Amino acid sequence: MSIQNEYTAVVKQEDGWWVGWIEEIPGVNCQEKTYEELKETLEVTLGEALEFNRQDALEVNPSINRSVDFPKAWAILEGDVRWSLVRRFPFGILYSEEKDGIFIVAAMHLHRELGYWKHRR
Numbered sequence: 001m002s003i004q005n006e007y008t009a010v011v012k013q014e015d016g017w018w019v020g021w022i023e024e025i026p027g028v029n030c031q032e033k034t035y036e037e038l039k040e041t042l043e044v045t046l047g048e049a050l051e052f053n054r055q056d057a058l059e060v061n062p063s064i065n066r067s068v069d070f071p072k073a074w075a076i077l078e079g080d081v082r083w084s085l086v087r088r089f090p091f092g093i094l095y096s097e098e099k100d101g102i103f104i105v106a107a108m109h110l111h112r113e114l115g116y117w118k119h120r121r
Contacts, residue, residue: 022045067084068101
């Protein structure tokens, strides 16, 4: 697995403002009066987004482990699919219990289209 350490910044000047965003990371977009300020703000915002995503991933693993250790402890969503909540974030792990463990159907944002995972079975 390789870790990406180069990102594409798109920078434009519009109506007296410098605006920019990082193409690979949704939500990293900034606006400043000068080009230099924009570059600095984009770097800081990108760093914060990457750290947030890292923390997000760290929260998913304990949820999966709880689902493996206690597969019947979580609410049934539909059929034999249960969901385990991820702490601190509006995410859940959707899984079904198998004879030798669990089958993870999806790790999903719970405020999005909830039925998108149904075709995965």
